[in-house]
Amino acid sequence: MGGRLDPARLHLDAVHMEQAIEIAVHYGARPQLAVAFVYLRSQGGGDFFADVPFAWSAGELRADGVKADVFELRYERGQDSYNRLLDADLAERFARGKYGLVVVEACWDDRMFQLAQSVGALLCETAPAAAHPTRCVDFRFRHFTRDRQPLRELVARLRSGQDLRGIPNLLVQQGASYVPAPVGIDRPNPPTSAALMPFCPIADIEVIGAAMDELGRPPPVRKTLETNDGCPFSKPVANNPAFDQVELSGDDVTTAGCSFCFMGGDYRALPVRQTVGVHLDQIDQWQGLLPRLDEVVLRDQHAIGYLPLLLKGAVERGLEPFGILIPGRGDAILRYTETLRKAVDIARDTGFWFTLYLIGFESFSAPQLERFNKGVTPKQYGEALSALWDLHYEAPETFRLTAYGASSFILWDPWTTVDDLQDTVDFIQHHAVRRLSRGFAHTRLRLYPNLPLFHRARRDGLLLEGSGAVDRGAAHTGYAAEAPWLTADGRVAVIEELCRRLLRNCKPEAQIGALRGALHWARSRHPKPLAAINASRLSGPSDATVASMQLAIAEAEQGWRHLRRLWQPQSKQVLETRSPRSSELAKGMVGSWQQQVELRRRSRRDRHAPRAADAQRTLTLGTECNNRCQSCVVDHDRFGGQISDQRIEIAAQASLKERAPVTIGGREPLLVPGILGIVRKLRKSGAQRVELVSNGRGLAIDGVAARLVKAGVTELLLKRHRLDDALEDQFTQAPGSGDEFHRALKQVQAAGLRWRMLIVLARGGHQDLDKLVTLAVEHDATGVQVQVLLSEADLDRTDEIGHCLQKAAELARQRGIRFAIEGD
Structure with missing residues (x-):
């Protein structure tokens, strides 16, 4: 051996x-x-x-x-x-x-x-x-x-x-x-x-060892069921113009389906009712063997087609309720929306639920989708996603679209262009895909000899033949060592490396921000494509041919890290206060793995305790906004407008415990039809303070601020991006929004509402900070909160941004109002 x-x-x-x-x-x-x-x-x-x-x-x-x-x-x-x-x-x-x-x-x-x-x-x-x-x-x-x-x-x-x-x-x-x-x-x-x-x-x-999530909790009890083999998607690769003059001969080369996958047109299935019967028998047996069964995962690539039958059978058999996780191919979510609706109707109010735990999006760039032979366009994806979101908000406890966010992407391939990246990141933001894929910014193509894209890379001279197989983490996630390849436009390799580094120094949810920031930085430095390069060389030992790129990337990363220190020390102090034993982990405590697991679990609980407490007293709602900010803090997400009485009670009690207001945010809460009723219920449940996070445009209307006060709103957090109204309108992509903010301030002051200014720092907006602080003081604001977005941070000017933030903080101190910084 x-x-x-x-x-x-x-x-x-x-x-x-x-x-x-x-x-x-x-x-x-x-x-x-x-x-x-x-x-x-x-x-x-x-x-x-x-x-x-x-x-x-x-x-x-x-x-x-x-x-x-x-x-x-x-x-x-x-x-x-x-x-x-x-x-x-x-x-x-x-x-x-x-x-x-x-x-x-x-x-x-x-x-x-x-x-x-x-x-x-x-x-x-x-x-x-x-x-x-x-x-x-x-x-x-x-x-x-x-x-x-x-x-x-x-x-x-x-x-x-x-x-x-x-x-x-x-x-x-x-x-x-x-x-x-x-x-x-x-x-x-x-x-x-x-x-x-x-x-x-x-x-x-x-x-x-022990599996645990970021809060130190064990994962659900989950079993994976496998019956049918292969994939029914069978679009011929040879008919795709992207593979003209690509030699695809060879018994082992996949010639149907997605060009990056070894499956396609090879689906072998039992009859549908027999498939469902096998699944139900196995689930029944697992429920007899285990203390509990929370979820089952179906590997069958056509499980979406028989989901209603499976749910109907589970209900009729009297099985204990569980969640069903099924894959959703790009072409399938276009064609099976009504099937999912039938599944919702069957499972509603039974305790059973389901989700598409893995949707094979891969990209939202038309050229990439054609290259991947996906058989779907970005426009069709947009239509399908709208239908899925509608179904999710119609029955959020039954169809839990956002349960796991494990959908698949291939962001980086040998031919990826900066336009491909821009198209994908714009689509992700506009269609709220962030909650469906929590790791998309890390995803890169793996090339093997049985894949059509391997042979296209060979044709285009982008395959590093003779270099042997490489493993950029593939084996750890169940894939073979792969064939190395060149990135045709060297700028994309630079963006990939900088994005990878930024993601080590930001919040996990800031993927879009890291990618946008890296894109803007690379484009401003290199307006034209660079020569092909092996991206792995940018993270390896210093190489004379890429030394200048490595230095520039390192400086951009270091600049962001230094800027981030302006708001990180606060959270570090909280961690040290709440988790005195976390240092034992950092020192590599000697002991059994069971002891280390317990320390790790405690450390994660303590580390996330402040965020968990904030989450309990925060209500996130709204499905639309009357702004269209180019870098939206919630990525144009949709959250629905219904809040249960139980959730309202939890928020009210958390507010009392933390001695902090219930915060209502998300999209634009003033556009939620029942917002006043939600506020009244919060006050009736014991909440003494209720804060609304708003862009302020609705408050420009006479009487709105007064009605909020009457319902029980005690304070506001009003967003602003730039001092100049024209620049504000340009950022929000909503003409008139800048002027409406000023009219809203007059209404707020007349109604006697306490308010703070939330400055979402737009690119170039750091120069406005001291003037915005002055504006807040002149209109009786109780504080200023600055949110630094990685997507809007000019990575070549981080020292200047940091200086302006410190200057604004000093001005706020002198004028007697609170000043806080938060960021990615």
Whole structure:
């Protein structure tokens, strides 16, 4: 075990299988062979990876009289000392259990090789497309999830010492590579697949480490169900003009569907009612095995089509309510809106709910969508999203569109242009996609030889052939080492690197801001395209050809970090006050992993306690705004206009506890028809202070401010971006908004309302800060709050911006009003 192989051949060896085992392969009889299945998780939070196939296989082996157990390791990236404690725990369990075969999905880390070797165990992989870039395991299987029987046969032959030849879909290490058994390399059809075998998963999975969210809470209890295989989207790639003169010959090249995906036009499905029946049977069994089942994930790429039947069956069977997570392809969300509506009607008021946990958007740039062969346009995406949002706000407890924000993108590819990036980021903001994808700014194309885009990159001279495979984090998320490529326009590589660095120094929700900021910075410095470049060189050792770019990127990042210190010390002080033991984690506390988990959980709870308290007393609502700000603080999101009485009660009580006002924000609250009724309910529930966050335009109308006072509003936070009315109108894209702000101030003063000014710092607006503070003082404001957006920060002028902020703060102090800074 542990041979070396050429990473450039890794994928091809697994796919072509041109050789076959010609000699007998024996490992000697191991009659007491025990099997350990290990799920390696590279992230500490919840995920959507399956744990059912191994649990099911372990149950089948136990039925065969074989000792079989399932372990789940929850690593934390960058926490090496903690991860070593997990490894040590697993090694002890391996030795105690005397396991002779260790089965993993993808062995992407040397540690698993070392752990298996330490107990003399053989190592088997079940996801050959996601292998270690340089080392071989002893065995690998193709199509394991759909056909687990060959693993049972391997275990039986290892126990008896029989020849391993003839086991279907088995690859055996031979020297520095793999050779296949000469039997059955095709994936099975569903009617004969593992989905129809007796369902007998084990539930006693041993977890080492702990999954938790940013608040330190464990993730939902979730099981993944797999039946049908492949993808029904089958648009031919060869008919796409983007692939003219691209050679797509070869048995393994995907020629239908999305050009970046190995699936397409290869959907193999059981009959719909049989598929639904299999799912319901498995869910029923899981509910009998587990204390609770919160959610199920359907991997079937056409699950959206039979969702109403599945929900109807679950209700009729009397199953305990749970959430259903289904994928939504780009073409599918266009065609199945009415199907989703039927599902809502069935599930409403039953306790069942569903979401599209993964929508394959990929891009909102027309050229990129054509390149990806998506079969959908940005305009169609806009129409589909409008329908999805409408359904979400019609039944938010049933169709939870924003539950997970895991939708997929490919922002960075060899041909990405600055216009592609601009189109996508504008669409994301205008259609409130931010809440549907929390990691889109990190996403880049992975190229493999079986993908059409690989061959287009080769045609265009953008494939770095002869460089070997690379791993930019792919293996940690279940993908194989990939082929490296050049970015055709070097500016895009610069934007990618700067964006990556900015995202390390801002709020998680500031993805759009980081991308907008990097885009503006790169365009202002480089109006014309730059020569093609390998983006990874910008983050590697200094290179003479990119040294000037590296220096400029580093200076921009450093400038933002220095500016951010103006508002970060406040939160740091809060953290130190609320979490005195957090320093133990920073020092790498020695102890068991269980102790470290408890410290990490406590630290996360403490770190987010202030934000959680603020969230409880904040009501976010509104579906529209009468401004169209070019950098909207809520990304033109929609939040609905209905607030339950229970939520109002929670906000009122949180306000009393924190001795702070209930804050009503979101879109423009003055456009919410029932806003006065919501305010009255808050006051009736005990809230002594109610603050509205508004652009102020509605307050310019005679009598509005007085009606707010009568309903119970006690204070206002009014937004302003620029001092000059014309510049204000330009930023808000709403003619007259600047003048209306001044008229609103007169109405507010006449009504006797307390108010503060919220300065959303627009690009160039730092020069207005002292004058805006003066304007606030002249109209009896009680304070000024400045919000610094990364999207509007000129990264070449951060020192100047910082100086203006400090000057404005000093002026506010002299004039006797409060001054605060917050930002990305």
